Amino acid sequence: MKKQQLFIIMVSFIYGCNEKSMAPCDCCENAYVNIDDAFRCIEDNPRKTSYDERLFLIAFTNSKNLGWGIIKDPDILSVAKRNYLLVIANKNEIKSNNITTPELKDLIEKYKGQESFFIVANQALYPFRDWNENESKERIISELKLGNGP
Numbered sequence: 001m002k003k004q005q006l007f008i009i010m011v012s013f014i015y016g017c018n019e020k021s022m023a024p025c026d027c028c029e030n031a032y033v034n035i036d037d038a039f040r041c042i043e044d045n046p047r048k049t050s051y052d053e054r055l056f057l058i059a060f061t062n063s064k065n066l067g068w069g070i071i072k073d074p075d076i077l078s079v080a081k082r083n084y085l086l087v088i089a090n091k092n093e094i095k096s097n098n099i100t101t102p103e104l105k106d107l108i109e110k111y112k113g114q115e116s117f118f119i120v121a122n123q124a125l126y127p128f129r130d131w132n133e134n135e136s137k138e139r140i141i142s143e144l145k146l147g148n149g150p
Contacts (some may be wrong), residue, residue: 031067031086057084061116081143
């Protein structure tokens with residue numbers, strides 16, 4: 001009888017831990033061609049908590065690939081899809097957006113001559129991290145794993 005009770009307690013505990021784990025990022029499976037579509041998905045899929053940590057991974061590129069395929073490395077892709085909404089952006093279009101922050105505009109200017117570059121930004125479009133297509137895999141993964149941390 002005691003073994004049965006212990007078993008039930010263990011199963012209940014394991015089930016409870018699974019239920020409290022963080023759900024995968026809503027909206028992260030899709031790639032967006034503009035910021036407004038990404039915001040709309042967040043509005044349509046609110047988190048159950050008051051803190052919503054979903055971040056944007058903004059890819060500035062001239063590539064015709066308008067999806068997650070823009071990230072060629074499977075390890076980087078796996079980490080990025082976990083917590084980021086991918087926005088494939090045109091430099092000129094986003095610079096003219098009224099909600100674009102001065103910091104984001106400065107980074108776009110910094111990479112002016114680059115064919116492709118990436119910026120991690122929060123929902124206020126404040127950039128946290130940035131890199132170009134020549135950055136090392138290890139650094140990119142490290143930057144993505146930081147989320148909105150230091």
